[in-house]
Amino acid sequence: MKTIGIIEDQTAIREMISQAVLDPNEFEVIFGTGDGQEGYEKCIEMKPDFVILDVMLPKLNGTDILRRFSKELPETRVLIFSGYQSPGLVRELLQAGAHGFVEKSAPLTELRKGVEIVSSGGSYFGPEVALLLRDAMADPQTSDTxxxxxxxxxxxxxxxxxxxxxxxxxxxxxxxxxxxxxxxxxxxxxxxxxxxxxxxxxxxxxxxxxxxxx
The missing domain is CATH 1.10.10.10 (Winged helix-like DNA-binding domain superfamily/Winged helix DNA-binding domain)
Structure with missing residues (x-):
């Protein structure tokens, strides 16, 4: 069974992920928090196999958490789940070490698919993010990083x-x-x-x- 941490500042979304998205036979949620700094510290302490991470977080944002993970938790798989996306942000998150990105406007089926693929070692991007990623790669000058x-x-x-x-x-x-x-x-x-x-x-x-x- 894979261990998972959820770093998301909305309690209802954390509960939704735990109850409606994650298969309890495959995943054990070992912590959930809405505080970026606390989430980072819990990851360092508990070393989850997989993390679902928001971008906009108090105290420490998702991009900076990812940058720290790349040095301190290189084996931890990370799926971004955020309502904010832009070509530059998607590129920056990938450069920081994200393995996937699902937008919060996507159906739960997309999030489930992202969880399954990223936690198993692959990469996955929701439909809106995939378009942004294509734009960012096609025209690097549009980057806002x-x-x-x-x-x-x-x-x-x-x-x-x-x-x-x-x-x-x-x-x-x-x-x-x-x-x-x-x-x-x-x-x-x-x-x-x-x-x-x-x-x-x-x-x-x-x-x-x-x-x-x-």
Missing amino acids: GISILTKREREILQLIAESNSTREIAQKLEISVKTAENHRTNLMRKLDLHDVASLTRYAINKGLISIGD
Whole structure:
């Protein structure tokens, strides 16, 4: 039996996946959480065989979780299940190590198919994502992965800024000095050519780091 972790910020969706998608004879859900940082830590601790991962998550987004997995949990299979998709995001998630991507607008049969194929070692993309992937590969210039120029710390700070944390709160959460947090904030603003919180927040939403309701 394969062990599985579900990192999804909507409780109802986590329960739906557990009860209506996963075959209890094939999968054992060893944890479910809506917090990106907690989900990452549980994965490191429990080492599930398979993870269903949302992109927009509080504290640590799905793309950064994937990047960490590629180094720390290379054998864990990951299926993205998200309502946000764009050609650039799909490409970035693949580069970060995703093995499949099913959009939340797809029927449950698509998610079941994705779970079966990805957990067994294959790759799978829902119909909408497959079209986006084709577009991204056909025209690399359409990519919107400008966020890749940011360092890991700058991406963390961008997400925290967009989640309405002050510089002092960011410093406390990341256990760095206020001065260091300010320096990172200045660097990411310079790199993105965005110079106010509203612009950074819109950018984070467009990149799938946070949702409008966060």
